[in-house]
Amino acid sequence: LAKTTQPISMDSYEGQEVNITCSHNNIATNDYITWYQQFPSQGPRFIIQGYKTKVTNEVASLFIPADRKSSTLSLPRVSLSDTAVYYCLVGLSGSARQLTFGSGTQLTVLP
Amino acid sequence: EAGVTQFPSHSVIEKGQTVTLRCDPISGHDNLYWYRRVMGKEIKFLLHFVKESKQDESGMPNNRFLAERTGGTYSTLKVQPAELEDSGVYFCASSRASGTGEMNTEAFFGQGTRLTVV
Numbered sequence: 001l002a003k004t005t006q007p008i009s010m011d012s013y014e015g016q017e018v019n020i021t022c023s024h025n026n027i028a029t030n031d032y033i034t035w036y037q038q039f040p041s042q043g044p045r046f047i048i049q050g051y052k053t054k055v056t057n058e059v060a061s062l063f064i065p066a067d068r069k070s071s072t073l074s075l076p077r078v079s080l081s082d083t084a085v086y087y088c089l090v091g092l093s094g095s096a097r098q099l100t101f102g103s104g105t106q107l108t109v110l111p
Numbered sequence: 112e113a114g115v116t117q118f119p120s121h122s123v124i125e126k127g128q129t130v131t132l133r134c135d136p137i138s139g140h141d142n143l144y145w146y147r148r149v150m151g152k153e154i155k156f157l158l159h160f161v162k163e164s165k166q167d168e169s170g171m172p173n174n175r176f177l178a179e180r181t182g183g184t185y186s187t188l189k190v191q192p193a194e195l196e197d198s199g200v201y202f203c204a205s206s207r208a209s210g211t212g213e214m215n216t217e218a219f220f221g222q223g224t225r226l227t228v229v
Contacts, residue, residue: 043115043202043220044154098144098167099204099218101154 004088009106018075020105022088025069033064033071036087038104044087048073075107083109113137115221117203123227129191132224136185136205142166143186144206144218145178149199157201160186161208193228200225 006022024033032051036044048055050062050071061074075082085104116135124130136143145157157176158168162183171178175194180186190197204218 041222043204043223045220046217049217098156098159098170099146100156101146103153 004090004102006086006088006102006105008103009108011108011110012078013110014079015077018078018082018107018109020073020075020086020088020107021070022073023070024088024090027068027090031068031090033062033068034089034091034099035060035062035073036089036099036101038085038087044101047086078107078109080109080111083107115203115205115219117201117221117224119224120222121225121227123229124193126195126228127192129189130193130226132188132190132201132203132226134186134188134203134205134221136203137219139207140205140219141183141208142206142218143180144204145186145188146202146204147199148202149196152199154202157188190226193226195228198226198228 003026004022004024006020012018032049034049035047037047038044048057048060048062050064052064052068055062063072073086085106087101087104089099091099115137118133122130141162143160146154147157148154156170158171158178159166160180163180175190177189178186200223202220202223204220206218
């Protein structure tokens with residue numbers, strides 16, 4: 001399982017765009033990149049997943065460069081309710097395998 | 112559609128006692144996972160069921176932990192006897208079945224059970 005590295009914490013202000021970058025130098029050919037969000041006292045919640053280039057959904061965008069050794073989660077116009085821990089995970093496609101969580105990034109959105 | 116539900120939400124037990132955690136996955140999800148986070152550590156995988164079969168239990172810490180998934184529906188995780196280091200938050204997650212070549216299927220997590228062993 002590929003190891004991921006991401007900042008321990010980030011601060012932002014309401015209305016700003018937040019970009020959280022994750023490095024995964026040992027990503028394998030079949031690995032996908034998935035981001036989860038976790039609020040206090042809740043379980044992690046899927047945000048977005050991608051394999052290469054760019055993926056966008058109603059919540060976030062995920063940018064993956066050609067070498068796939070890193071990825072950037074972009075949250076547009078954050079609000080106070082986006083304060084949470086964000087996890088970058090890398091894992092195999094195909095059968096649903098176990099998820100390997102790192103330390104995550106604690107995002108704090110300030111008013 | 113109901114999400115993944117876990118019971119109880121909190122449990123405080125004495126060292127040496129037995130505790131059973133329950134997880135009800137999303138209906139129709141073949142995959143069921145147990146994870147836990149002990150104080151100050153990362154969320155760690157415990158085991159994975161596919162229907163009623165244990166697919167991977169490499170994360171189970173020791174034989175004091177026993178997981179079952181009767182009939183491929185709900186799952187229980189029993190800790191017997193509980194030790195102080197078992198304190199933490201136990202998460203259950205479920206996902207639908209996937210075929211080869213598909214993207215990782217999204218895992219839906221429950222709220223977790225906070226276990227405190229005193």
